[in-house]
Amino acid sequence: MSQVYNFCAGPAMLPTAVMERAQAEMRNWNALQVSVMEVSHRSKEYIAMAEQAEQDLRDLLAIPDNYKVLFCQGGGRGQFAAVPLNLFGDKLEADYIITGQWAKSAAEEGKKHGKINQIDIRETAEDGSVSLTPSTKWPLNPDAAYVHYCPNETIEGIEISDIPDTGDVPLVADMSSTILSRSIDVSKFGVIYAGAQKNIGPSGLALVIVREDLLGRARQAIPSILDYQVLANSDSMYNTPPTYSWYLAGLVFQWLKEQGGIAEFAKRNEAKANLLYDYIDGSDFYQNQVDKQYRSWMNVPFQLVDESLNEAFLAESAEAGLLTLKGHRIVGGMRASIYNAMPIEGVEALVSFMQIFASKHQA
Amino acid sequence: MSQVYNFCAGPAMLPTAVMERAQAEMRNWNALQVSVMEVSHRSKEYIAMAEQAEQDLRDLLAIPDNYKVLFCQGGGRGQFAAVPLNLFGDKLEADYIITGQWAKSAAEEGKKHGKINQIDIRETAEDGSVSLTPSTKWPLNPDAAYVHYCPNETIEGIEISDIPDTGDVPLVADMSSTILSRSIDVSKFGVIYAGAQKNIGPSGLALVIVREDLLGRARQAIPSILDYQVLANSDSMYNTPPTYSWYLAGLVFQWLKEQGGIAEFAKRNEAKANLLYDYIDGSDFYQNQVDKQYRSWMNVPFQLVDESLNEAFLAESAEAGLLTLKGHRIVGGMRASIYNAMPIEGVEALVSFMQIFASKHQA
Numbered sequence: 001m002s003q004v005y006n007f008c009a010g011p012a013m014l015p016t017a018v019m020e021r022a023q024a025e026m027r028n029w030n031a032l033q034v035s036v037m038e039v040s041h042r043s044k045e046y047i048a049m050a051e052q053a054e055q056d057l058r059d060l061l062a063i064p065d066n067y068k069v070l071f072c073q074g075g076g077r078g079q080f081a082a083v084p085l086n087l088f089g090d091k092l093e094a095d096y097i098i099t100g101q102w103a104k105s106a107a108e109e110g111k112k113h114g115k116i117n118q119i120d121i122r123e124t125a126e127d128g129s130v131s132l133t134p135s136t137k138w139p140l141n142p143d144a145a146y147v148h149y150c151p152n153e154t155i156e157g158i159e160i161s162d163i164p165d166t167g168d169v170p171l172v173a174d175m176s177s178t179i180l181s182r183s184i185d186v187s188k189f190g191v192i193y194a195g196a197q198k199n200i201g202p203s204g205l206a207l208v209i210v211r212e213d214l215l216g217r218a219r220q221a222i223p224s225i226l227d228y229q230v231l232a233n234s235d236s237m238y239n240t241p242p243t244y245s246w247y248l249a250g251l252v253f254q255w256l257k258e259q260g261g262i263a264e265f266a267k268r269n270e271a272k273a274n275l276l277y278d279y280i281d282g283s284d285f286y287q288n289q290v291d292k293q294y295r296s297w298m299n300v301p302f303q304l305v306d307e308s309l310n311e312a313f314l315a316e317s318a319e320a321g322l323l324t325l326k327g328h329r330i331v332g333g334m335r336a337s338i339y340n341a342m343p344i345e346g347v348e349a350l351v352s353f354m355q356i357f358a359s360k361h362q363a
Numbered sequence: 364m365s366q367v368y369n370f371c372a373g374p375a376m377l378p379t380a381v382m383e384r385a386q387a388e389m390r391n392w393n394a395l396q397v398s399v400m401e402v403s404h405r406s407k408e409y410i411a412m413a414e415q416a417e418q419d420l421r422d423l424l425a426i427p428d429n430y431k432v433l434f435c436q437g438g439g440r441g442q443f444a445a446v447p448l449n450l451f452g453d454k455l456e457a458d459y460i461i462t463g464q465w466a467k468s469a470a471e472e473g474k475k476h477g478k479i480n481q482i483d484i485r486e487t488a489e490d491g492s493v494s495l496t497p498s499t500k501w502p503l504n505p506d507a508a509y510v511h512y513c514p515n516e517t518i519e520g521i522e523i524s525d526i527p528d529t530g531d532v533p534l535v536a537d538m539s540s541t542i543l544s545r546s547i548d549v550s551k552f553g554v555i556y557a558g559a560q561k562n563i564g565p566s567g568l569a570l571v572i573v574r575e576d577l578l579g580r581a582r583q584a585i586p587s588i589l590d591y592q593v594l595a596n597s598d599s600m601y602n603t604p605p606t607y608s609w610y611l612a613g614l615v616f617q618w619l620k621e622q623g624g625i626a627e628f629a630k631r632n633e634a635k636a637n638l639l640y641d642y643i644d645g646s647d648f649y650q651n652q653v654d655k656q657y658r659s660w661m662n663v664p665f666q667l668v669d670e671s672l673n674e675a676f677l678a679e680s681a682e683a684g685l686l687t688l689k690g691h692r693i694v695g696g697m698r699a700s701i702y703n704a705m706p707i708e709g710v711e712a713l714v715s716f717m718q719i720f721a722s723k724h725q726a
Contacts, residue, residue: 035382039374
């Protein structure tokens with residue numbers, strides 16, 4: 001196989017070492033002579049693997065003991081429903097910080113279950129550049145059941161790296177496209193959730209990290225598969241979990257630890273992002289319109305100043321083994337998603353291609 | 364690898380040919396040089412695969428055009444909530460036929476959403492043998508929103524092979540452990556659903572086959588990921604589906620077609636089941652207490668008459684490469700799950716081992 005780099009926003013590339021191991025032990029896992037996806041989730045071998053995966057995640061993120069880790073089905077959108085159904089309790093309102101498409105979608109689903117205050121913090125200048133209102137100026141409701149925000153907007157490439165202070169109101173974060181990319185202080189959050197298919201593993205799995213005092217206040221009519229208390233009581237095995245996705249997530253966690261943990265990946269991710277943004281900023285052929293302090297390390301959208309060259313860019317980049325660079329249909333342009341599994345060599349190859357493409361097509 | 368046969372009730376063994384292909388193309392699917400789990404669910408290659416999988420399932424089960432096929436997350440237990448949330452409409456009651464543990468669990472979840480009439484049709488004789496009330500004698504409520512039943516109880520090994528006539532009341536079937544094992548007339552059902560991890564593919568995927576006129580009556584507060592209308596409108600891509608599980612299910616459907624389709628598997632499954640039940644019935648060392656007309660083709664529970672030999676049976680069978688024969692903890696004893704992927708040679712090997720074990724330990 002020739003070298004390719006896959007910049008898909010999700011389902012995203014997985015670490016090469018993880019995929020090699022998964023392929024090698026696909027039909028004979030743990031010397032059982034069957035696949036890990038063919039063993040009972042209640043077998044001692046599977047449970048040992050599942051527990052190790054949770055422990056590795058706890059180690060990586062330094063998750064305090066008073067937080068439960070849940071392995072769920074239903075993706076991030078499942079959590080858009082699970083959060084209000086679990087957390088409204090006897091409160092009537094919740095605050096949703098609007099930073100982009102994913103935050104808006106979460107708020108829409110939340111409306112089914114209570115009054116949602118949407119706080120749009122985007123500030124767009126006349127030249128089209130985008131910034132955000134700092135969290136100290138958000139008009140938060142002290143009576144809210146919770147404050148929901150999306151620290152990294154996958155589509156727009158906007159990231160909030162400091163953690164908002166919401167006082168006694170639980171802070172809920174959709175970290176689907178930023179979890180494990182840098183160190184975070186989990187103790188500042190009520191709930192962190194993330195669809196797996198960006199920085200954790202394959203699709204079909206969602207992780208929830210929930211502070212224990214928030215369990216047990218779910219609505220009566222909550223589907224049991226979304227009830228944090230039910231999942232916590234059963235170690236995420238209330239029903240058959242997505243066993244293969246859990247296994248692959250575990251391999252990714254192992255790999256992250258072997259490579260040096262989250263501090264190491266934060267360095268790598270910052271270096272990868274800087275390489276790409278610096279090139280874009282120094283070019284008059286490409287542009288990124290996000291305020292530098294809110295630029296995402298994980299998803300780098302960019303536009304060709306001459307958009308008539310978009311098709312040629314996509315065709316030639318694919319030809320060069322640089323896959324899935326098309327931006328989300330809502331915003332157009334290009335997007336390079338550079339999660340943990342993307343090596344710096346992939347970003348170097350992209351920048352190199354962008355330089356060649358620009359010099360070939362520059363007027 | 365030496366030959367093993369895996370009798371796990373679920374996650375169950377997958378066809379050897381499917382697993383060989385999945386392993387071979389694990390890191391280079393469709394000549395894309397990446398894994399199928401690393402490509403976007405919105406890419407043309409993935410959508411073509413997903414559509415082919417649906418078409419193959421439609422062909423296998425002769426699904427009429429006025430039924431939608433949905434590929435969902437959340438497993439069978441997710442559907443325990445989805446069914447009432449989607450189907451109650453303006454009705455107040457639903458009938459649940461109780462045949463065993465899974466039917467009971469479905470009824471429990473249903474209670475969150477309306478009045479559930481539990482109709483227990485199990486008839487246990489003094490000697491412990493179990494039969495069922497025939498469907499013509501079920502006391503059904505003509506005002507029920509739907510009638511829910513579980514045609515094959517995985518734990519107890521009880522199967523109802525004829526389709527109940529519920530008149531104008533939609534019939535809903537949890538076919539998790541029987542789907543694709545024999546031909547069915549889909550037009551008799553309002554909804555058929557099945558967790559994938561028994562006779563379809565790996566865990567993390569559930570299939571729903573729903574008659575179109577039942578769409579659009581969901582409760583306002585239904586989580587969108589469980590809303591049949593939302594899933595139907597988006598071709599099951601409202602959010603990122605469990606892409607790898609969908610792919611493997613598609614490989615299983617292809618394999619079923621190549622092998623001759625459902626009529627062929629019905630023959631094989633009947634032959635496998637008969638081989639095992641006939642041996643048990645002819646033995647005074649083993650027993651099965653289910654009325655012959657309600658015995659499952661897929662899950663064959665059996666007891667050693669001398670239960671003090673259970674541990675020895677499990678140890679020696681595992682030693683002989685016959686895996687996961689322990690019965691469910693609720694009923695004890697042994698259970699051999701013999702889904703489509705289990706070849707007749709596996710059942711022959713099991714019977715042969717049972718004969719040897721009996722002659723060795725017979726008083």
